[in-house]
Amino acid sequence: MFLSVNGKSIGLDRGKSDLPFLSHAHGDHLNGMKRSEEIIATRETIELARLKASPVTHPRTKMLNAGHILGSTQLWAETDGGSVLYTGDFRTKDGIYTKGATPLEADRLIIECTYGDPAFSFPSPEEVYSDVSRWVNQNKNSILVFGAYNLGKTQELIKLLNEYCGIIPVVQEESEHFNQIYEKHGVKLERAVVGTETAEEVMRGPFVAIAPPRIAKRSFSAKLSQAFNLPARCAVVSGWAQRYRMNVDRGFPLSDHSDFQDILSYIDLVNPKEVVFVHGDGSHLMRTINKKRGTIFASANL
Numbered sequence: 580m581f582l583s584v585n586g587k588s589i590g591l592d593r594g595k596s597d598l599p600f601l602s603h604a605h606g607d608h609l610n611g612m613k614r615s616e617e618i619i620a621t622r623e624t625i626e627l628a629r630l631k632a633s634p635v636t637h638p639r640t641k642m643l644n645a646g647h648i649l650g651s652t653q654l655w656a657e658t659d660g661g662s663v664l665y666t667g668d669f670r671t672k673d674g675i676y677t678k679g680a681t682p683l684e685a686d687r688l689i690i691e692c693t694y695g696d697p698a699f700s701f702p703s704p705e706e707v708y709s710d711v712s713r714w715v716n717q718n719k720n721s722i723l724v725f726g727a728y729n730l731g732k733t734q735e736l737i738k739l740l741n742e743y744c745g746i747i748p749v750v751q752e753e754s755e756h757f758n759q760i761y762e763k764h765g766v767k768l769e770r771a772v773v774g775t776e777t778a779e780e781v782m783r784g785p786f787v788a789i790a791p792p793r794i795a796k797r798s799f800s801a802k803l804s805q806a807f808n809l810p811a812r813c814a815v816v817s818g819w820a821q822r823y824r825m826n827v828d829r830g831f832p833l834s835d836h837s838d839f840q841d842i843l844s845y846i847d848l849v850n851p852k853e854v855v856f857v858h859g860d861g862s863h864l865m866r867t868i869n870k871k872r873g874t875i876f877a878s879a880n881l
């Protein structure tokens with residue numbers, strides 16, 4: 580999807596344009612960015628995504644905090660057809676290292692709707708942090724493995740284990756590029772990387788580990804249990820835990836996205852004439868909004 584600003588195209592999470600905008604560093608938003616020399620993005624996003632491009636701004640656009648992961652930003656633009664706000668992935672609620680997304684009124688709102696189904700209603704992150712901490716305390720004598728994506732969720736989990744449980748988790752080498760950039764930008768993360776002396780020390784007794792969701796399954800915790808001769812349990816930390824059973828002992832519905840109700844409230848704040856739903860199924864949201872207001876609505880996929 581593209582915006583036209585002063586006759587130039589700005590690609591929304593699309594590299595092939597006069598000037599691309601990159602909302603954040605998750606892989607599904609990086610289309611064609613590698614070849615761009617200049618990108619409207621935050622410095623954090625450029626570093627997390629390992630891009631060589633220079634982060635730039637544009638006089639007819641504003642970047643607004645998106646509350647999703649480190650460096651995530653929305654784009655507000657005065658386009659040739661009126662003002663537009665594009666959210667990218669966004670979370671309206673505050674997280675342990677993020678502030679909730681900042682809304683700004685616009686004629687047209689292009690909004691992410693990953694969890695745009697009324698079945699998704701997430702508790703506040705603080706409630707989930709407390710639940711995770713309770714579960715960790717109840718299983719003090721076991722090895723615990725949390726399934727979390729390497730960028731965003733892993734850092735949220737490290738920080739929560741540090742601050743709520745006083746625990747230094749064992750993390751995979753593959754999350755280290757991201758962990759180090761978080762620290763560089765002021766998010767302190769105490770962790771032990773697999774294969775280091777610190778990790779070996781931590782793993783002498785019951786420990787807590789974070790691994791990608793594809794690994795952190797019951798079969799993996801069973802192997803750890805055998806290898807260390809301790810009980811072992813696994814959990815997943817994801818918004819999808821509210822819908823799917825994921826071959827784990829516990830699911831915690833911690834998401835760095837907005838849920839159905841959050842999306843509706845955000846639309847009210849932006850007060851647009853037109854809404855375009857992207858990154859998900861916007862049909863439930865469209866039905867709900869069209870019942871309530873008589874404005875123009877459309878759906879699209881980036």
Ligand SMILES: [Zn+2]
Binds near residue numbers: 603605647668
């Ligand atoms: Zn994302």
